[in-house]
Amino acid sequence: MIDIETGTDDAGATEPRSKNKETEKKKRSRVKQLLGDVKKQVEFWFGDVNLHKDRFLRKIIEESDDGYVDISVLASFNRMKKLTTDTKLIARALKNSSVVEVNLEGNKVRRQFPIGNIPNDTDSRTVYVELLPKDVTHSWIDRVFTKCGNVVYVSIPRYKSSGDSKGFAFVEFEKEEQAQKAIEMLNNPPEDAPRKPGIFPKTKSRKPIPLTSDNPPLGTIN
Missing domain, CATH: 3.30.70.330 (RRM (RNA recognition motif) domain)
Known part of the structure; x- marks a missing residue:
């Protein structure tokens, strides 16, 4: 069937829509992967294994009254820079984390539980x-x-x-x-x-x- 106004047939109109759906699907997949990578990275940083060795991050946490670290600090780390510098996206990625929690303003993050003892079998x-x-x-x-x-x-x-x-x-x-x-x-x-x-x-x-x-x-x- 020919579209009288555009002069295109149904097949021609369907193809762009199909490509758009595929593009959107790939975009959502990339965002999902990015959110997962960001979450994994931050949870590693705040995990017991890393914090027992990472004196820099541990010092920031210890000097904070409530244990929170500005997300902008995390965004400045080289490893995070390779993923994203968008602090809102980082906060979004940590929304359902079982390791850390984001404050109400969405600009700081901290561990949910106190750090454990240093293992003796490292x-x-x-x-x-x-x-x-x-x-x-x-x-x-x-x-x-x-x-x-x-x-x-x-x-x-x-x-x-x-x-x-x-x-x-x-x-x-x-x-x-x-x-x-x-x-x-x-x-x-x-x-x-x-x-x-x-x-x-x-x-x-x-x-x-x-x-x-x-x-x-x-x-x-x-």
């Missing part, structure tokens, strides 16, 4: 990894080691002058048996693992994890 759950490429990323390490268990913290020491990795990292798992599984994987790499140094990591035992704020952990601030 070393046994942490794996030292070496022979890493200088451009290694937290997401790459997370992807490699997630197959061994739940990775709760990653520290990649970097040169301040260049920002390049120093070639090693510390990977903390939720449970000790997961760390042991990671050590086993590193010492006995799968058949399809690259054999060249700097591509597939190796490990050494009994290496303590550093508690320095200048070594940004998995998805963290700087």
Whole structure:
């Protein structure tokens, strides 16, 4: 059928509408993914594992009368900058968080519960990894080691002058048996693992994890 006013048929009119729906669907999907990534990032920052090591953020929380941190501070962190600097979007992402809560004004965030005690088994759950490429990323390490268990913290020491990795990292798992599984994987790499140094990591035992704020952990601030 021909549309008398526009001179187009029904098929021609339907196609733009279909494309618009598809575009809107993709847009909603991207926003949903972004909100999820923001929520995951903030919950990590305010989680027990990170706060026991992150002296900078812990100091801000301790100096606050009510434990709140301005969302604008979080938006200034390099990791968040890669996601968004929109403070309203960050507040929106945290609306249903089980870890943090946003104030009524929507411009500050704090933990819902007091921080727990420092665990005494951190070393046994942490794996030292070496022979890493200088451009290694937290997401790459997370992807490699997630197959061994739940990775709760990653520290990649970097040169301040260049920002390049120093070639090693510390990977903390939720449970000790997961760390042991990671050590086993590193010492006995799968058949399809690259054999060249700097591509597939190796490990050494009994290496303590550093508690320095200048070594940004998995998805963290700087």
